[in-house]
Amino acid sequence: MTDALNLADKLSTFDERWSPRTVTTFNGHDVMVVKVEGEFTWHSHRDTDDFFLVLKGALDIEMRDRTVHLEPGEMFVIPKGVEHRPVARQETHLLLIEPTGTPNTGNTATAAARRVV
């Protein structure tokens, strides 16, 4: 069992962008923090919904038919199968939750390695 997890402390341990760090797990999901900046690749996850909560900065989640803009304290769930591209115009910190083992690009060949902090 772990102690309280301070998300800002976890985020202060690395600077790499688009490289999620797992801070804990629950019910078969990884709870991750990530620093993002710039544009990610268009992708979708066939079998899993994708949970985003903005902790700092701002995030645009572009989908083929619209864009959802998220500020700190705002969240969005991308339903399974929906193509999306996260875009951050500044350094942005996110809480992500995905089933353990989900590749972040929807494709194991291009996904960032999962690391634990």
Place this chain on the structure above:
Amino acid sequence: MTDALNLADKLSTFDERWSPRTVTTFNGHDVMVVKVEGEFTWHSHRDTDDFFLVLKGALDIEMRDRTVHLEPGEMFVIPKGVEHRPVARQETHLLLIEPTGTPNTGNTATAAARRVV
């Protein structure tokens, strides 16, 4: 598909304590916000881990062998089967994630009704 979910906006729509409101769902889980104050009942969830993130205020999660103190931006996962009692010494706002249908007391007879905001 929903728009951006602003957690503070959702919390501003009610004042009742210990009555979680579901703001969205993902992968068979309810994502909920709740206002708490005072002591909840001792309980455990036999089959599910319990995700807590403090948004405002402060929460003590008492367990039989120790207490975890959470401030805003801090989270904790209570493993399945572990008896716990949340205690808030002031008005405290939480993000909770649990499998859809999980009674908040671990017991359907005493659980608060799930509502959607």
